[in-house]
Amino acid sequence: MASSSTPPPIFILRPLTFLLFLLHLSFTTLSATLPSPTTPTISPTKAPTAPTPSTSPIPTPKAPTPSTPISTSSLDPKQIRALQSLNIPTAKDPCSPLHNSTTICDSSKPFRHLISLTLANCSDDVALSLTALKSLFTLTSLQFIDCPISPIRFPSELSSNLHSFTCINSLKKLTGVWLSRLENVTDLTVSHVTVNASGPSIILDSIKHLHSVTLSHTNLTGFLPKHWHPNLTHVDLSGNQLKGKIPSSLNVMENLLILNLSSNLLDGEIPAGFGDLTSLQNLSLSSNTLSGSIPDSLAAMPDLVHLDLGSNQLNGTVPKFISDMKKLRYLNLEKNNFHGVLPFNASFMKRLEVFKIGGNDNLCYNHSNMAVKVNLGIAACDKHGLPMSPPPAKDSSAADSSSDDDRRSDGDDNSGKGDEHRGPTKVVLGVAIGLSSIVGLIIFLVLLSKCCK
Numbered sequence: 095m096a097s098s099s100t101p102p103p104i105f106i107l108r109p110l111t112f113l114l115f116l117l118h119l120s121f122t123t124l125s126a127t128l129p130s131p132t133t134p135t136i137s138p139t140k141a142p143t144a145p146t147p148s149t150s151p152i153p154t155p156k157a158p159t160p161s162t163p164i165s166t167s168s169l170d171p172k173q174i175r176a177l178q179s180l181n182i183p184t185a186k187d188p189c190s191p192l193h194n195s196t197t198i199c200d201s202s203k204p205f206r207h208l209i210s211l212t213l214a215n216c217s218d219d220v221a222l223s224l225t226a227l228k229s230l231f232t233l234t235s236l237q238f239i240d241c242p243i244s245p246i247r248f249p250s251e252l253s254s255n256l257h258s259f260t261c262i263n264s265l266k267k268l269t270g271v272w273l274s275r276l277e278n279v280t281d282l283t284v285s286h287v288t289v290n291a292s293g294p295s296i297i298l299d300s301i302k303h304l305h306s307v308t309l310s311h312t313n314l315t316g317f318l319p320k321h322w323h324p325n326l327t328h329v330d331l332s333g334n335q336l337k338g339k340i341p342s343s344l345n346v347m348e349n350l351l352i353l354n355l356s357s358n359l360l361d362g363e364i365p366a367g368f369g370d371l372t373s374l375q376n377l378s379l380s381s382n383t384l385s386g387s388i389p390d391s392l393a394a395m396p397d398l399v400h401l402d403l404g405s406n407q408l409n410g411t412v413p414k415f416i417s418d419m420k421k422l423r424y425l426n427l428e429k430n431n432f433h434g435v436l437p438f439n440a441s442f443m444k445r446l447e448v449f450k451i452g453g454n455d456n457l458c459y460n461h462s463n464m465a466v467k468v469n470l471g472i473a474a475c476d477k478h479g480l481p482m483s484p485p486p487a488k489d490s491s492a493a494d495s496s497s498d499d500d501r502r503s504d505g506d507d508n509s510g511k512g513d514e515h516r517g518p519t520k521v522v523l524g525v526a527i528g529l530s531s532i533v534g535l536i537i538f539l540v541l542l543s544k545c546c547k
């Protein structure tokens with residue numbers, strides 16, 4: 095531009111400051127219309143709590159790792175050959191701790207022995223052989239992860255020694271009988287593997303010392319067991335095709351911390367005996383066809399952190415005692431048939447990390463109990479305690495996507511979601527106005543400088 099070489103005349107300075115002002119204006123509107131997550135509202139409160147978990151010890155192998163073994167002491171040659179047959183590199187000492195805990199050894203002499211082995215991401219040409227498994231009888235812990243090879247019958251020396259067995263998306267196909275031979279296992283995890291069995295009982299009844307059992311996404315059929323070990327702390331039978339009622343006999347598991355029966359075909363009512371599970375922390379019965387109401391006995395579960403009863407056919411009113419569970423952080427009651435007035439206040443709901451209640455068409459909330467306006471996916475109550483208008487979330491998918499963040503939204507009941515959609519258009523509008531005013535001013539300035547030459 096020609097005018098740039100000469101000092102700008104005074105009349106050009108004014109449009110320039112105006113231009114700067116407009117630029118500033120468009121940027122402030124831009125940042126104001128940007129979604130609020132950038133503003134520090136929630137994250138700082140969580141940040142201080144984040145470092146504390148790091149004080150808990152990193153999971154270290156339970157097994158005694160060698161302290162100061164003689165450097166010549168190394169893995170049993172038979173076990174080295176077994177590892178080689180399983181395509182596990184043995185060029186470096188498999189007992190060295192640098193081996194990413196694929197292998198863990200004891201410290202016996204003259205040769206050390208494997209006590210833990212993880213086979214992960216196997217190639218197709220890996221095959222289990224009886225010879226290899228026989229020489230690996232010292233294992234107490236065996237994991238298969240993403241290792242879809244064919245299972246073979248484990249030699250009895252190996253299966254009686256194993257205390258922990260994990261099979262995730264591995265071993266193609268298993269049977270209940272095959273698993274029930276792992277008679278001394280205390281921790282059993284089988285997930286994303288087809289398990290052909292008449293029901294979980296064949297496994298749970300045969301393995302007497304189980305503490306933790308996961309049989310999830312295994313297409314397991316049949317009914318829930320009638321007999322449960324009192325020593326079980328962790329039961330996850332989610333994602334199967336288990337049918338029938340939940341047996342009240344599960345109340346014997348007084349040490350149970352985690353129970354997950356979600357995504358099955360269970361029906362009937364939630365047994366009152368649940369109240370005896372006083373140690374329970376996480377309970378999920380979601381995605382079944384359970385009916386009836388939430389039993390009062392649930393009030394006796396003081397340690398409950400996670401309660402998921404979503405996607406069932408539960409009815410009755412939502413019990414107020416849920417809001418007295420001091421440790422509760424996750425609550426899902428969505429997609430049921432609850433009715434009446436939601437007995438929760440704002441301070442309780444603020445305490446929850448996740449709260450889902452949508453998809454209960456006959457349930458409503460008392461406007462005057464809410465300090466801030468919220469979008470719960472259910473209607474507000476009229477003065478008779480009945481839902482006022484059709485619930486704001488018309489289809490369930492909308493309730494799904496919004497339920498997590500709506501809790502903290504402080505917009506109107508109905509405009510909460512509208513804001514989300516308006517947000518981006520505001521930004522676009524701001525950019526457009528800003529850009530067009532800049533372009534307009536540049537044209538104006540060019541014209542000005544030309545006409546004043």
Ligand SMILES: *[C@@H]1O[C@H](CO)[C@@H](O)[C@H](O)[C@H]1NC(C)=O
Nearest residue numbers: 183186188192193194195196
């Ligand atoms: C252990 O992990 C590191 C980094 O994740 C990797 O580079 C190395 O190859 C692994 N070693 C073995 C023996 O798998």
Ligand SMILES: *[C@@H]1O[C@H](CO)[C@@H](O)[C@H](O)[C@H]1NC(C)=O
Nearest residue numbers: 212213214215216238239240
């Ligand atoms: C398996 O391989 C994938 C990528 O190919 C990798 O991300 C994953 O960590 C591996 N799993 C194990 C247990 O080594």
Ligand SMILES: *[C@@H]1O[C@H](CO)[C@@H](O)[C@H](O)[C@H]1NC(C)=O
Nearest residue numbers: 253254255256277278279302
């Ligand atoms: C495994 O269990 C059997 C009985 O079920 C018992 O005789 C044996 O000692 C156990 N083995 C180990 C290593 O715990």
Ligand SMILES: *[C@@H]1O[C@H](CO)[C@@H](O)[C@H](O)[C@H]1NC(C)=O
Nearest residue numbers: 285286287288289311312313
């Ligand atoms: C379970 O069965 C369904 C349908 O029969 C199938 O699509 C799925 O892959 C099976 N899952 C497993 C883990 O076998």
Ligand SMILES: *[C@@H]1O[C@H](CO)[C@@H](O)[C@H](O)[C@H]1NC(C)=O
Nearest residue numbers: 267269270288289290291292
């Ligand atoms: C499961 O096992 C039974 C009895 O061994 C057999 O008849 C049936 O075909 C098996 N089912 C599948 C899906 O393999």
Ligand SMILES: *[C@@H]1O[C@H](CO)[C@@H](O)[C@H](O)[C@H]1NC(C)=O
Nearest residue numbers: 302303304305323324325326
């Ligand atoms: C249950 O645990 C107790 C105490 O830890 C133990 O004495 C008992 O043998 C265990 N029972 C079974 C069946 O493992």
Ligand SMILES: *[C@@H]1O[C@H](CO)[C@@H](O)[C@H](O)[C@H]1NC(C)=O
Nearest residue numbers: 310332333354356376377378
């Ligand atoms: C229950 O299992 C499902 C699917 O396997 C999982 O998504 C959910 O987080 C589990 N819930 C609890 C409480 O463990």
Ligand SMILES: *[C@@H]1O[C@H](CO)[C@@H](O)[C@H](O)[C@H]1NC(C)=O
Nearest residue numbers: 385386387407408409410411
């Ligand atoms: C709740 O469901 C049970 C079982 O389906 C039924 O017997 C009962 O009448 C229902 N109660 C209400 C209030 O709808």
Ligand SMILES: *[C@@H]1O[C@H](CO)[C@@H](O)[C@H](O)[C@H]1NC(C)=O
Nearest residue numbers: 352375376399400401423424
């Ligand atoms: C138990 O629930 C809490 C809270 O939702 C969750 O953070 C934790 O991962 C759950 N534990 C298990 C084993 O599912």
Ligand SMILES: *[C@@H]1O[C@H](CO)[C@@H](O)[C@H](O)[C@H]1NC(C)=O
Nearest residue numbers: 414417418438439440441442
């Ligand atoms: C909200 O409900 C909880 C549990 O019922 C109660 O302890 C608390 O006092 C209530 N807070 C207000 C502000 O009403």
Ligand SMILES: *[C@@H]1O[C@H](CO)[C@@H](O)[C@H](O)[C@H]1NC(C)=O
Nearest residue numbers: 435460462475476477478479
């Ligand atoms: C809503 O709460 C207010 C104040 O707690 C109470 O007076 C009113 O009766 C409640 N309305 C309904 C429908 O429960």
